[in-house]
Amino acid sequence: MARKPARPGGRSINQHVRRKQKLKPSSRRWIERQLNDPYVQRAKREGMRSRAAYKLSEIDDKHAILTRGARVIDLGAAPGGWCQVAVERTGSTPEEPLVAAIDYLGMDPVPGVTVLEMDFLDDDAPGRLIEALGGAPDVVLSDMAAPTVGHRQTDHMRTMHLVEVAAEFAIEVLEPGGHFLAKTFQGGTEKALLDRLKNHFAKVIHVKPDASRAESVELYLLAKGFKGRG
Ligand SMILES: C[S@@+](CC[C@H](N)C(=O)[O-])C[C@H]1O[C@@H](n2cnc3c(N)ncnc32)[C@H](O)[C@@H]1O
Numbered sequence: 593m594a595r596k597p598a599r600p601g602g603r604s605i606n607q608h609v610r611r612k613q614k615l616k617p618s619s620r621r622w623i624e625r626q627l628n629d630p631y632v633q634r635a636k637r638e639g640m641r642s643r644a645a646y647k648l649s650e651i652d653d654k655h656a657i658l659t660r661g662a663r664v665i666d667l668g669a670a671p672g673g674w675c676q677v678a679v680e681r682t683g684s685t686p687e688e689p690l691v692a693a694i695d696y697l698g699m700d701p702v703p704g705v706t707v708l709e710m711d712f713l714d715d716d717a718p719g720r721l722i723e724a725l726g727g728a729p730d731v732v733l734s735d736m737a738a739p740t741v742g743h744r745q746t747d748h749m750r751t752m753h754l755v756e757v758a759a760e761f762a763i764e765v766l767e768p769g770g771h772f773l774a775k776t777f778q779g780g781t782e783k784a785l786l787d788r789l790k791n792h793f794a795k796v797i798h799v800k801p802d803a804s805r806a807e808s809v810e811l812y813l814l815a816k817g818f819k820g821r822g
Contacts, residue, residue: 631803635673641699642673644735646803647812648773649677655799655814657731657771658682662690665721665729665765667712667758668736668775669693672702678733679704692725712736712754718761728767734758734774752780755813759785763792763821770818778809789815 615623626632631643640646652658658681666674675693684690684704691705694712701707706724710717722728736758738750755774762772772793781798789796794817804810 641671645673647801648674650801662730664691664731666693667734670695670697670699672699675702675705730770732762732772766818768820772815774813776813
């Protein structure tokens with residue numbers, strides 16, 4: 593049977609990993625999903641660092657959180673897809689950077705972003721981020737996810753802890769009118785956290801962008817219109 597020609601700048605769709613390669617079935621499924629994922633292909637074509645970039649673009653298209661001139665903190669930023677979107681939409685430049693990012697994994701520099709290579713859970717991370725940004729943010733983004741250990745409940749709890757710490761940080765540092773967006777899980781956001789956010793923000797909703805895989809329990813928590821700390 594004739595093979596489907598590869599599409600310009602991308603791979604042909606419905607690719608399979610050859611059985612000869614010795615891979616665990618889960619690794620084979622992951623590779624096949626990557627090869628056939630239209631967002632992975634689009635990211636490659638458009639020079640985006642991650643398919644995750646399209647989740648933020650989509651959320652922002654619909655909910656307008658990244659305005660021109662807004663100052664942004666990006667938590668869990670590597671490899672930098674969200675940073676690229678934040679730079680483009682805020683108009684951040686290397687001369688006047690409007691975006692500060694943190695990840696304990698190293699990442700290639702993104703022009704217009706000040707990157708800290710450190711753990712956000714370190715005591716001095718919040719201070720270092722504000723220092724790097726040169727003031728309070730208008731937007732706090734968190735795409736942080738804890739590395740999985742394979743035990744679902746443990747994985748879930750560790751990521752929920754990151755969401756809670758990110759939310760506390762946002763409440764501590766945001767400018768009035770600011771926004772907070774964080775990765776969470778379906779059914780994962782504790783009522784106490786939702787109540788706390790509802791006290792501090794005009795609107796709190798969960799969003800699932802199309803770019804987030806339907807089969808994934810991933811969901812985003814969006815809190816808009818920070819009312820201030822007073
Ligand atoms: C899904 S990835 C982020 C992808 C990114 N939004 C993009 O578009 O390229 C999650 C990131 O969170 C980071 N992360 C998880 N826990 C962290 C922590 N405690 N401090 C800093 N980064 C963390 C991981 O290293 C990982 O790079």
